[in-house]
Every structure is written in C-alpha cells, then in structure tokens.
Amino acid sequence: MSSIKIALVGIGKIAIDQHLPALAHNADFELVALVSRSIAEQQEILERYPQARPFHDMDELLASGIAVDAVSLCVPPTVRYSLAVQALEAGLDVLLEKPPGRGVAEVESLRKIAEKQQRTLFASWHSRHAEQVENARVWLADKTPRAMTIEWREDVRFWHPEQEWVWEAGGMGVFDPAINAFSIATLLLPEGFYFTEAQLDIPGNRQQPIAATLKGALSGTHGGSVEVTLDWQKTGDPLWQIDITTDQGVMTLEEGGAHLVIDGKRADGSASPGEYPGLYQHFAELVKRNVLDVDARPLTLVADALMMGNRREVAEFHW
Amino acid sequence: MSSIKIALVGIGKIAIDQHLPALAHNADFELVALVSRSIAEQQEILERYPQARPFHDMDELLASGIAVDAVSLCVPPTVRYSLAVQALEAGLDVLLEKPPGRGVAEVESLRKIAEKQQRTLFASWHSRHAEQVENARVWLADKTPRAMTIEWREDVRFWHPEQEWVWEAGGMGVFDPAINAFSIATLLLPEGFYFTEAQLDIPGNRQQPIAATLKGALSGTHGGSVEVTLDWQKTGDPLWQIDITTDQGVMTLEEGGAHLVIDGKRADGSASPGEYPGLYQHFAELVKRNVLDVDARPLTLVADALMMGNRREVAEFHW
Numbered sequence: 001m002s003s004i005k006i007a008l009v010g011i012g013k014i015a016i017d018q019h020l021p022a023l024a025h026n027a028d029f030e031l032v033a034l035v036s037r038s039i040a041e042q043q044e045i046l047e048r049y050p051q052a053r054p055f056h057d058m059d060e061l062l063a064s065g066i067a068v069d070a071v072s073l074c075v076p077p078t079v080r081y082s083l084a085v086q087a088l089e090a091g092l093d094v095l096l097e098k099p100p101g102r103g104v105a106e107v108e109s110l111r112k113i114a115e116k117q118q119r120t121l122f123a124s125w126h127s128r129h130a131e132q133v134e135n136a137r138v139w140l141a142d143k144t145p146r147a148m149t150i151e152w153r154e155d156v157r158f159w160h161p162e163q164e165w166v167w168e169a170g171g172m173g174v175f176d177p178a179i180n181a182f183s184i185a186t187l188l189l190p191e192g193f194y195f196t197e198a199q200l201d202i203p204g205n206r207q208q209p210i211a212a213t214l215k216g217a218l219s220g221t222h223g224g225s226v227e228v229t230l231d232w233q234k235t236g237d238p239l240w241q242i243d244i245t246t247d248q249g250v251m252t253l254e255e256g257g258a259h260l261v262i263d264g265k266r267a268d269g270s271a272s273p274g275e276y277p278g279l280y281q282h283f284a285e286l287v288k289r290n291v292l293d294v295d296a297r298p299l300t301l302v303a304d305a306l307m308m309g310n311r312r313e314v315a316e317f318h319w
Numbered sequence: 320m321s322s323i324k325i326a327l328v329g330i331g332k333i334a335i336d337q338h339l340p341a342l343a344h345n346a347d348f349e350l351v352a353l354v355s356r357s358i359a360e361q362q363e364i365l366e367r368y369p370q371a372r373p374f375h376d377m378d379e380l381l382a383s384g385i386a387v388d389a390v391s392l393c394v395p396p397t398v399r400y401s402l403a404v405q406a407l408e409a410g411l412d413v414l415l416e417k418p419p420g421r422g423v424a425e426v427e428s429l430r431k432i433a434e435k436q437q438r439t440l441f442a443s444w445h446s447r448h449a450e451q452v453e454n455a456r457v458w459l460a461d462k463t464p465r466a467m468t469i470e471w472r473e474d475v476r477f478w479h480p481e482q483e484w485v486w487e488a489g490g491m492g493v494f495d496p497a498i499n500a501f502s503i504a505t506l507l508l509p510e511g512f513y514f515t516e517a518q519l520d521i522p523g524n525r526q527q528p529i530a531a532t533l534k535g536a537l538s539g540t541h542g543g544s545v546e547v548t549l550d551w552q553k554t555g556d557p558l559w560q561i562d563i564t565t566d567q568g569v570m571t572l573e574e575g576g577a578h579l580v581i582d583g584k585r586a587d588g589s590a591s592p593g594e595y596p597g598l599y600q601h602f603a604e605l606v607k608r609n610v611l612d613v614d615a616r617p618l619t620l621v622a623d624a625l626m627m628g629n630r631r632e633v634a635e636f637h638w
Contacts, residue, residue: 078515085539103623104423105513105616109538112511169516169629192431194424196397197488207630219428220404297424303622304422310488311526 004093004287005068007033007061008052009083010075011042014097018126019074020049022276028284032068035061058083062090069093070120070287077102077170081110084121088113093120093287099179100124102170104296104303111294120286123294125183129278130257135269137188139262143246145189147224152181153231154238156210162319166208173208174232175302177240181228182298184257185242192219193226195301198309203317210317214305323412323606324387326352326380327371328402329394330361333416337445338393339368341595347603351387354380377402381409388412389439389606396421396489400429403440407432412439412606418498419443421489423615423622430613439605442613444502448597449576454588456507458581462565464508466543471500472550473557475529481638485527492527493551494621496559500547501617503576504561511538512545514620517628522636529636533624 006029008015023031031052036042039054046054055061061068070093073080081101087094094114100123101107107123114121127133154177156166165171172179186192195216200209210233216226224245240256252261260267272278286293325348327334342350350371355361358373365373374380380387389412392399400420406413413433419442420426426442433440446452473496475485484490491498505511514535519528529552535545543564559575571580579586591597605612 101513102627103514104619105511105623106515108616108619109511109513112538170627172626192424192428194420194428195422196425219431297427300423300427300619300622303619303626304424306626307491307622308421308489 003030004028004070004284005030005032006070006072007031007035007055007068008072008074009035009058009061010073011036011039011045012074015074016045018276019072020045022280024049025277026280026284029280032066033061035071058086062086070095070283072283073097081106084110085113088117088119088121091117091119093122095122095124095283098123098125098183099299100294100296101299104300107294107296107299111292114292114294118290120283120290121292121294122283122286123296124279124283125180125295125298126275126279127180127183127257128187129272129275129282130184131271131274132253132260132268133184133187133257134272136251136253136257136260139251139260139267140188140244140246143248145191145218145224145244145246147245148185148189148193148218148226149243150181150185150226150228151239151241152178152229153234154240155235156232157319158235167203167206167317169207171208172302172306173202173206174210174212174230175208175305177232178212178228178230179298179302180256181240181242182301184253186295186297186301188242188244189218192297193217193223194219195226195228195304195308198305200306200309200311201314202311203315204313205316205318209309210314212305212309322349323347323389323603324349324351325389325391326350326354326374326387328354328377328380328390328392330355330358330364331393334393335364337595338391339364341599342391343368344596345599345603348599351385352380354390377405381405389414389602391602392416400425403429404432407436407438407440410436410438412441414441414443414602417442417444417502418618419613419615420618423619426613426615426618430611433611433613437609439602439609440611440613441602441605442615443598443602444499444614444617445594445598446499446502446576447506448591448594448601449503450590450593451572451579451587452503452506452576453591454579455570455572455576458570458579458586459507459563459565462567464510464537464543464563464565466564467504467508467512467537467545468562469500469504469545469547470558470560471497471548472553473559474554475551476638477554486522486525486636488526490527491621491625492521492525493529493531493549494527494624496551497531497547497549498617498621499575500559500561501620503572505614505616505620507561507563508537511616512536512542513538514545514547514623514627517624519625519628519630520633521630522634523632524635524637528628529633531624531628
C-alpha cells in the first residue's frame, strides 16, 4: 500500500508539539495539507513542512480536489463533530484527538456514521501509547485482577496556565488529566470496572472539580475494589500512577505509562516509540485494515463520576 | 413453553403499585417468590399473593431450591448490580427497574456478564411501553426527522414528596423524570441524537438541578435541532410532551406517551396494554428468545447533560 495522504486540521499547540513531529517520522503517512483558520499567519510552520498545502478550512480542503485519504482533527471538541462527519461523508478516514466529543452520545453517533460510510474512525487516547503500556497489558493478560488504585496528581498552573476553559462547563476540571488514566486502565482491564461513588471538590469560584476521590469495583460479583485519587494542585513532578493487584503479583505503571514495575522492581520491557508516534502507528494499521477504534469508555467514566459525584465546595482557585 | 417462574425482589411502592398487578394479569409468568428484607411485616401482600413464597433476601431464595427462572429487581440502584450478578450467575434471567445502574459503566458491565452467562437481561424503561409509543415509532419509521423538542414539566412535591434522595448525589434531580422522556426519544429515533450544551438550575441548598434546558442535534451532518426543557416545579397536571418534526409532518406524543397527535390532530391507534403490562409482555418475549435488551442510552444522555452542563444557582428549594 502506498502512503496515506493526510491533512492535519487545527494547527495549535498539540498539533505543532506532537502531531507534526510524529507524522514527520512515520513513513506510512504523507502530510499533504495543513488546515487552520490562521494558516496565513503560520509562516514558520508552512516553511518547516513545504510539501503540505495550506487551507483555511475543511470546505476549502475538500473543494481543492487535492488527493487526500485521511484527516487528523486537533480542533477543539466543540467543532470536532461536524468536521468529522464532513470528512467521513467525503470518504476520508478520521483521527480524533482526545476527548472524542463533548459527550458520550456524540461519540456513539460518530461511530455509527463511520460504520455506515465504511471509513476508519480512530478516537485516539494518546496515553494508551506510552512506552510501557503495551507491556503492562501483556503482563496482565493471563492474570486475574483483584484491585486497582489510580493516583493522578499534577499542577494545573503548569499544565494549563491561565486556561479558563478548564473550569467552565464541559471543561471537566481535574478529569481533563484523569481521562488519560482512565484510557490506560480501560485498555489494561478488558473486563472493565465502574464507579459507585465520587467525592468532587469544587472551588467556590469555579464550576469544575479541582480534586476528586472515586470508589468503584472491577466488573463481576467479587470484583475487587477500585480507588481513584485526583488532585490538580500538586506542584513539582506530577504523580501519574496506576497499581493493579492480581492473583500473581502487583503491577505498577509509573509516570503515566513510561515505566513498569512488577512487585516493586523496575520491569520495563521493550518500549513503544512513544505516545504520538505510537498513536499514528496504530492509526496506520487501522486505515490499512479499514476498521474502527472508537472506545468511549474513558469519557463514560468521567460522565459517570460527574453524574454520581457528591459536590463539596472548597477554597477558591486563582491562577 | 410453560410459564416463567418469577421472583419479585424489593417489595416497595413501585412493586406493589405496578409490578404485582402487571404480573397477576400476565399468563406468561407465574409469581413464585416475594423477596424483601421486611417481608415478615408485609402480611397483607403475602395474603394477596398466596402462591408466592416469602424470602428475606436473594441468598435465601437461591438456597431454598424452589424452581425459579427469572427475577425482577425493584430494589434501589445502589444494591441492584450485585443482586443482578448473583442472579445471572445462578442461571436466572433478570429484569431491572429503571435506571439500570448508578452509572453507564456499571450497566455495560452487567451486559457483559449477562452475555457471558447467556441469560436474558432486560434493562427496562417503563415509559417505552406507554399506550401510543409503539404507534409513534411505526409512524416515524418511514419519515426523516428534522427536529425534536421535549418538554417535561411536573411537580416534584407531588411525585416525590419529601424524598430527600432526589436532591442528593446520584439522585439526578429533574433528570429523574427526564430519563423517561429520553427512553422514549431514543426508541423513536434509532439514528440517535446528542446534547451539545446544557443549562442546569441548582437550588442554593441542593446538589441536583430543579430545572434544565438542553440543546443538541439529531445524528448526522444536517441533523436538525434538539431542544429540551425540564422543570420540576409545575403544579397541576404534568406536561410530558415530545414533538418530532419530519419531512412528512409533525408528530406529538402527549401525556408521556398516552396520546399521539399528527399535524395537530389526535391520531391514537390501537393502544398497548399500558406501561408495566407492556413491559412484562416484552420481558416474556426476550426470555423466550433468550436475548438481551440493555440500552443504556437514556442514562448516557443524563450523564452527558450533567457532565457538560453550566450550573447556575437558583432559589433554595424547601418541601
């Protein structure tokens, strides 16, 4: 198969920092277009990727008649749905940055449209491609999980400086990073898990939680406990850790999936190429096989937590 | 096939008012057991259904060795999951009152367990069996929907007098009745719809919304608008209405599905036997065919709305 001609739509920070370098190092893809409302002002990017043609928006791209097989959508969730439908109906394969939609029903709607159009739709979760996640998955595959704890603590001021949207309706607050943990945990535990109660700490001057503790269970009658601690005010190094106790030892994924520890000993195996390179490797496979990968479970877990959560007012948050 | 031997678990108001009369008039079922922590004090019920044996809990029922094919769970959502798993693993078919779980992930977990056990699991939505819902579905089946509005207004003081749980974490507030509308709308529109924004009015002394307005779209590129108005302070008769504009006229379901209006004219067709009788008729068909009916979409729509909703504080609520 020849390379997949891809257009990158939405040339913001994540596209520049992650998507463009990952595409540049993947021979399966040929970057043919850069689509952005402000593309005319992004001269530096255009010079760095001279083979890619600039377009103002998706309409202009589709009207141009250039050969394109796929689009990668790095636009905000509010406009992602209509662009994805437009691309799918034009016969293109589609990659969505996380989260794949504003709500779970929107994602399920997109899945149906992709199935009808028989196109590849990849609702990507970059954390699933972190260096040791696949090794963790393989280690767990022949073991029985007994309990899981997730600790996800980072500094919102470092990761989202002055970004007011994280506190607004739909911004998800501390669940914006937590969804990365949920994307890994749902991959590691195919039988699944669910939440039964949630405590949400909401700053008095904000709408979204700055911290949360969740309790739940692994799927099944004697499913074992699930405990999640989320905190958006940890300064210094982030703590992004998942521990799964099994019938044959304890697995720990550290640093968001970068390192694997078994029974307290570092056990890193052969590393994946990294989050975004791995993500595009997976997208290339999906496109070649013409199949979908649309897993809304990480978003479902966020929605469940926010639906069932007990809200407690805590100190105001100021940047 | 002989009749389905069924045990009713959780003998509270909904079981007494709806489930027991519906079962008494359905020849497909034989009520063999009544299961309740307080069954010893429920002499009046036991006398009314003398063929049903009383049990304190599910353990006692399963240990008794009496012949039983299915259980209907009318217990609160907090204990529903473990009882459902216990029943499925004992080889019984299971009917769940609405909502089928505390969260969407819990329902999906139950679905997987039922599939593994090859048992029938019916996550029931009683409003789907209202008198004219099936006629509405048939009328819509060959038309293209262009827009939908839902108005669901009732008096919380009448329907949930002094029930504090409706305002607490997991209680859902005005989405407790709204989920009935969503269960009908998802049945009528198999292509689906989704919400894109929500305004939630939260009384200053409560956690859950007393009113809400939602905006969304029918699935697809030119999906048409979806508008939902929810209000829990309408005194007098409730207003439970769904309007769907199509390419061939406007359909209105009034009174929660009891009446059908096409282009402004009453158009009731042959009525279903009513909500709970219809629900048990459907369960009997599912059991005979040994298939599942687990549709979490109504709960997903509630979770989506609560996840993306903009919260506005409104006047305190007192009973």
